[in-house]
Amino acid sequence: MALDETLREVWPRVRKKHLFPELPYPLCAEGEKRVGLDIKEKAISISREFVEGMCQELVEGEVVEGLLDHAVSHYLCCPWNLSTHLRLYGEAKKVLRDKEMAKKATDYFMDVVADTHCVSQKETPLPRIYRHLRRGVLDEAVHALYERIWGVDLGVEGHEEISRKLSRLPYLDRSRWGDSMKRFAKAIHPLLQEERDQGGLKRPGPMGGHRMRQYSKEEIERGFKDLASDSATPSEFKEIVRDFEDDILEANLSEDGSMGLGPGRSLDADLLYYMKLAENWMLPIRKMPTKKSGSLYPHHHEPWEVGKPYQDIDPWTSFGKIMPGITQMWRRLEGDIFGQWEGIPDCVVMIDSSGSMTDPRQSLSYAVLGAACACDAYLRNGAQVAVYNFSDAWSGGRQMLPYSRQRREIYRNLCHYFGGGTSLMVEEIETLHEGKVPDLFLITDMQITNLETLIQYFNQCKNRITAVHIGDNRHVATFRQSMALRKNVEAYAVEKKDDIPRIVLGKVRDYLYRETL
Amino acid sequence: MRNPFLDFRSVPIRKKEIPLDRIVRAKQAIMDRIIEGYLALVEEEVKGLVWLVGQSHEVRTYNAALRSIQGLQYDQDDVEELCAELDSAKKVPYLISGPAGIYLSALINQAREERILLRLQDFERTFHFLGYRLPQGKTLILRGNVGDFIGASLAGGRLVVEGSAGNWCGAGMTGGEILVTGLTGQKTGEWMRGGRIQVDGRIWGVGQNRYGGEIYHRGRPIAPLGAVDQSQSEDDDGPG
Numbered sequence: 087m088a089l090d091e092t093l094r095e096v097w098p099r100v101r102k103k104h105l106f107p108e109l110p111y112p113l114c115a116e117g118e119k120r121v122g123l124d125i126k127e128k129a130i131s132i133s134r135e136f137v138e139g140m141c142q143e144l145v146e147g148e149v150v151e152g153l154l155d156h157a158v159s160h161y162l163c164c165p166w167n168l169s170t171h172l173r174l175y176g177e178a179k180k181v182l183r184d185k186e187m188a189k190k191a192t193d194y195f196m197d198v199v200a201d202t203h204c205v206s207q208k209e210t211p212l213p214r215i216y217r218h219l220r221r222g223v224l225d226e227a228v229h230a231l232y233e234r235i236w237g238v239d240l241g242v243e244g245h246e247e248i249s250r251k252l253s254r255l256p257y258l259d260r261s262r263w264g265d266s267m268k269r270f271a272k273a274i275h276p277l278l279q280e281e282r283d284q285g286g287l288k289r290p291g292p293m294g295g296h297r298m299r300q301y302s303k304e305e306i307e308r309g310f311k312d313l314a315s316d317s318a319t320p321s322e323f324k325e326i327v328r329d330f331e332d333d334i335l336e337a338n339l340s341e342d343g344s345m346g347l348g349p350g351r352s353l354d355a356d357l358l359y360y361m362k363l364a365e366n367w368m369l370p371i372r373k374m375p376t377k378k379s380g381s382l383y384p385h386h387h388e389p390w391e392v393g394k395p396y397q398d399i400d401p402w403t404s405f406g407k408i409m410p411g412i413t414q415m416w417r418r419l420e421g422d423i424f425g426q427w428e429g430i431p432d433c434v435v436m437i438d439s440s441g442s443m444t445d446p447r448q449s450l451s452y453a454v455l456g457a458a459c460a461c462d463a464y465l466r467n468g469a470q471v472a473v474y475n476f477s478d479a480w481s482g483g484r485q486m487l488p489y490s491r492q493r494r495e496i497y498r499n500l501c502h503y504f505g506g507g508t509s510l511m512v513e514e515i516e517t518l519h520e521g522k523v524p525d526l527f528l529i530t531d532m533q534i535t536n537l538e539t540l541i542q543y544f545n546q547c548k549n550r551i552t553a554v555h556i557g558d559n560r561h562v563a564t565f566r567q568s569m570a571l572r573k574n575v576e577a578y579a580v581e582k583k584d585d586i587p588r589i590v591l592g593k594v595r596d597y598l599y600r601e602t603l
Numbered sequence: 604m605r606n607p608f609l610d611f612r613s614v615p616i617r618k619k620e621i622p623l624d625r626i627v628r629a630k631q632a633i634m635d636r637i638i639e640g641y642l643a644l645v646e647e648e649v650k651g652l653v654w655l656v657g658q659s660h661e662v663r664t665y666n667a668a669l670r671s672i673q674g675l676q677y678d679q680d681d682v683e684e685l686c687a688e689l690d691s692a693k694k695v696p697y698l699i700s701g702p703a704g705i706y707l708s709a710l711i712n713q714a715r716e717e718r719i720l721l722r723l724q725d726f727e728r729t730f731h732f733l734g735y736r737l738p739q740g741k742t743l744i745l746r747g748n749v750g751d752f753i754g755a756s757l758a759g760g761r762l763v764v765e766g767s768a769g770n771w772c773g774a775g776m777t778g779g780e781i782l783v784t785g786l787t788g789q790k791t792g793e794w795m796r797g798g799r800i801q802v803d804g805r806i807w808g809v810g811q812n813r814y815g816g817e818i819y820h821r822g823r824p825i826a827p828l829g830a831v832d833q834s835q836s837e838d839d840d841g842p843g
Contacts, residue, residue, distance in 0.1 A: 102610065181725050206621045235623035251680055254630045257623065269687065272725060 089114045089134055092146050100154040103208050107158055123157050123294035127302050130157045143218040144211070152215040155208065156293050159200035168301045168309025170263070171196070173316065176326055177267040185329045186287040187278040191271040193296050194228055198270075199257045205236050206258065213238045219292045223284070224277045227252075248273055298333035306334070307362075314362035319449050324355035356447045357497045363450075364458035371463050371591040373428035374550065382418035390415040430467040430592075431525050431550075432489055434518050435460060437500055438530035440477035440508035443556070446501050452580050453529045456554050456589065457500050460527045463591055465491060472518040473499040478535070479506025486518060508534045512543045525592050529554040529580075532561035541568045544575055550592040551575040630684075633677050637685055640671035641706050649699050661755070664702050665736060668709035679719045682710050690726040700750065704732025712738055723747035724766065731769070734762040737779060751788070754781040757798060770807075773800045776816065792818045792826060 097112060112130040124131040132153055140149040165171040174195060179188040204210050216229055217240045230245035232238065234253045251273045255266040281287050298306060310327070317323035327334070390399055390413035404413040437457045444451040461471045470489035473496055477483055483506065487499040508530070515526075526549045534540060541564075544551055551574055555562045558579060569575040576593045580586060648664045689703055707730065711719055717740055723730060724747030731750035734743050739759030751769035754762045757776035767785030775794040786804035793810025801819040809818060809826050818826035 102613075105611065202621070202623060206619050206623070235621060235626065237622040253623065253626050254680060254684070256627045256631075259627075265687075265691070268725075269684075272722065 089132070089137055089146065089150070092150050093132065096147055096150045096154065100151060100158060103155075104158045104162060107162055109158065109161060112154065112157075123153055125157060125160075125294070125297075125300035127299065128161065130154065140215065140218060144214055148211040148214060152211040153293070155204050155210045155212055156197075156201060159204040160196065160296075163203040164196050164199035164260075164263070165296070168298070168305050169312040171296065171301075172309055172313050172326060172330075174263060174267045175329070176313075176316075176322075177264050178271040179326070179329070181268050181271040182275060182278065184278075184282075187275075187282065188271070189329070190224070190278060190281070190287055191274060192267070193291055194224060194274070195267050195270045196296060197291060197293060198228060198231065198252075199263070201232070202235060202257045213240065216240050221292070222286050222289070223280050224274060224286075225292060227274065227277055248277070297336070298330060299336055310358060311362040311365050314359050315366055317359070320356055320359045320447060321449075323359045327355040327358060354498070356501050357494065360446065360454055360458045360501060361493070361497055363455055364462050367459045367587045368466070369459050369463040369587070369589050369591050371430055371467055372550075372593050373430055374592065375428055384416035385419040386417050387414040388417045389413070430464065430469045432470040432472070432522060433460070433464045433525040433527055433591075434472045434474060434515060435496075435500070436474045436476065436510070436515065436526065436528045436530075438477065438508055438534070439475050439502060439504045440479070440533070441505040442508065442531050442533050443503075445503045445505075447503065450583075452583070452586070453531075453554075453556050454500050455583070456556075456580055456586050457527065457529050458497060459586055460529075460552070460589070460591055461493075461496050461500070464525075465493060465496075471496050472520075472524070474515055474518055475499055475502050475504070476508070476510050477504035477506045478509035479504035483509075484511070484514065486514065488518065489520065509536055510534055510540050512539060515543075523549055525549060526551045527554075527591065528552070529556070531556045531559065532565050533559065534561070537561055537564065541565065544569065545572065547574070549574065552589065552591050552593070553577045554580055554589060556580055630681070633675065633681055634684060634688070636675055637672070637677065637681060637710070638688060640668070640675075641685070641689075641703070644668055644671055644706055645699055645702055648702050660701070661705060661732075661735070664705045665709055668702075668706045669713065671706075672710060672713060677710070677714065679711075679714055679716050679721075682707060682714065682719065683721055685710070686721060686723065686726060686730065689730075690728045700729075700731045704730055704750075704752070705735055708732060708735035708737070711743055712736060712741065718742045718744070720744040720746065723749065729769070734760070734781070737762055739779065748785065753783075754779075754800075757781060759798075767804060771810075772802075773798070773816075774810070776800075792816060 093112060093114060101107065110129045112132060114134055115124065115131040116134060123133070132150060137146060137149050165174065171192070175188055175192045178191040178195070179185070182188045182191060201212055205212060213232070213236060216232060219225065221229060226242055227245045227248045229240045230242045230249035231252045233240050233242055234249050235257075252270060255269055256262050257266065278287070301309065313326060314323055387400065387403060389411060390404070390408075391410050394415060398415040398418070399408065400414050400416055407413060435457050437453055443453055446454040464471050470491055472489045473485070473487040475485040483504055485499055485502050487495060490496060526547065528551065532555050545568075553565070553569070553575060555565070555577065562579075566577055569577060576590070578585070578589045580589075644664065644667050647667055685707065711734075719742070721733070721744070723745055726747070729748065729750040732752045732755060733745055733749055734754040734757060735752070736756045736758050737743055737754065737760030741760040742763070743760060744763045744765065745753070746765045748766040749764055749768050752771045752774055753764060753768040754772060754776055755774045757773060757779045759778040761779060762781045764781070764783040764785070768783050768787045770788035770790050771793055772783065772787040772791045773781045773795055774790065774792070776796065776798045778797045780798060781800045783800070783802045784804070787802050787806050789808035790810040791802070791806050791808065792800050792813055795810065795813045795816040797815045799817045799819065803821060806818070806820050806825070813826060817824055
């Protein structure tokens with residue numbers, strides 16, 4: 087019987103056996119003879135060569151059913167999602183301290199859990215497949231373990247000690263997987279070293295390896311979000327992300343820039359850490375009365391094409407030429423003015439990156455995290471964000487990003503750390519306004535050398551100002567005292583992660599602008 | 604309309620008992636008893652959470668440990684698992700170094716295996732008192748660095764430390780052999796009455812009160828001949 091036909095017959099049976107998992111119809115693919123399965127975005131591919139090879143010993147239907155059981159058990163039991171996969175990998179890495187070894191150990195652990203779950207709950211031909219698989223050093227030991235914990239004969243000799251050690255782990259107890267993973271990795275460490283010496287570490291297991299691409303894009307996003315929340319420091323997160331960098335790039339997650347891909351498409355793990363961590367909090371923004379002005383204003387450039395009006399051509403960016411592809415024209419958008427309808431204005435985020443602040447690449451910076459949450463909130467509401475990153479360090483001292491909706495660019499500017507003292511140039515902030523009345527978001531420890539200038543500026547400002555101070559000191563007291571009577575300034579203290587969700591952006595006690603004014 | 608849940612009716616759901624369930628249950632029961640024994644020992648011996656090293660304390664704690672593990676069937680994997688539990692402090696609420704080490708030693712001394720290997724290199728905690736009263740016929744191999752009083756009162760067994768040991772290594776040992784591939788701390792072999800200590804790394808100090816036994820440094824006897832020449836061992840770091 088042709089493999090496609092067998093698959094058509096077996097798949098409904100396997101689905102029913104596993105209580106109808108939501109998986110797409112599996113595919114038959116040309117693949118490696120040694121590896122049975124490949125999974126890409128949840129679609130299972132069965133290797134024709136592998137099945138043909140196994141058919142010398144088993145019936146084709148049995149081989150296909152066993153492979154499908156294995157793949158479905160991974161989906162239903164372990165790892166279940168990328169968060170679990172990364173968590174297990176993190177535990178293995180702690181013990182093995184080697185990327186390739188940790189990946190291999192994680193793959194084997196997940197195989198043991200998934201297969202044991204399947205064998206203990208379903209009728210499956212998996213043991214018969216394992217009996218006839220070609221084995222490497224590690225496979226021998228794992229199959230010896232299967233003999234012990236499944237109570238079947240797989241024709242393995244030796245590996246008494248290691249299989250005895252491995253057999254005591256509670257593979258089916260999800261709550262103890264972290265601990266079990268550590269002990270599993272520790273027990274197979276000598277075998278992994280042996281595999282490494284034989285150059286077999288990068289070779290996937292006989293049933294196929296576990297790659298990032300097996301998960302859906304949403305799962306990958308979610309996985310890194312959970313990892314960021316679980317990591318105590320950016321370096322902990324960075325270490326794991328770096329280990330999976332090739333996998334992430336292979337999974338092709340770069341289109342929307344949500345994965346912190348930097349220049350040259352390398353992955354900036356620090357940006358990704360704050361991006362994912364910030365996704366845990368959704369700061370509320372008070373809307374403010376706005377209305378459309380009814381007038382069109384030049385907003386951005388777009389290429390001019392034949393048939394489009396000449397009057398909108400911008401000669402300055404078109405090199406004086408009228409030629410499709412070269413000539414640029416202004417795209418006009420309707421402007422906002424203050425009115426009765428509510429909307430969200432753009433925001434200028436001012437972040438202190440002086441020496442008294444935490445370096446966001448060394449440890450978790452509440453300033454960057456708070457600013458990131460604020461930026462996300464404005465971006466989510468369709469507004470634009472400009473960034474003013476300031477200190478008075480000799481090496482530059484400040485970085486400015488004009489209004490943008492590019493999340494990656496915004497985060498890159500937020501994560502920049504200067505060190506040095508703190509000085510804030512009011513004129514520079516005003517240049518970022520670009521004639522608008524944006525919300526202002528300041529996050530600092532208030533140890534600013536020209537704090538008086540800042541206070542004076544805020545006293546004159548008609549913008550809605552959210553000031554967040556990290557920690558508490560006499561400068562904070564001065565600032566709070568000076569701003570006590572200002573109805574458009576709201577100050578918040580952040581000392582720990584839990585303080586961040588208390589921030590309400592654009593909260594004012596009274597609107598300064600009214601249509602009647 | 605056809606009921607979409609009808610398909611589920613024909614799916615047999617029954618969990619099979621596989622040997623893993625039995626193994627895990629049995630091991631869990633043993634571990635629970637071992638941990639229970641340790642907690643009882645701590646409660647009995649460490650009133651007020653203070654335990655001071657002293658001959659009578661150690662002996663009393665060791666005897667109490669022997670009583671609490673009496674009749675227990677376990678193997679070296681259980682001992683290693685207890686080390687992991689003590690290290691992670693998930694099930695064991697507090698670790699008090701002295702009683703913990705003596706309890707582990709009692710387990711090792713009463714285990715049915717003659718050769719026991721403990722891989723301690725991945726643990727964050729340092730274990731003290733391992734190899735306490737290790738009897739003749741037993742070989743204990745400790746992989747990784749260990750703490751103070753390693754091989755204290757060693758009674759004829761063979762203790763191999765594949766790493767470094769802290770102060771008072773082999774204190775009061777009466778017989779047997781201790782091999783340390785790394786360094787040992789101060790007062791190595793203090794109150795030693797017999798046996799042999801062989802150290803491959805630096806010895807930070809030899810005990811002044813010795814009544815017998817031999818100490819070798821990189822194959823050369825240094826005791827009872829005299830104190831160690833510290834300038835000879837220049838390439839090692841300090842203890843701990």
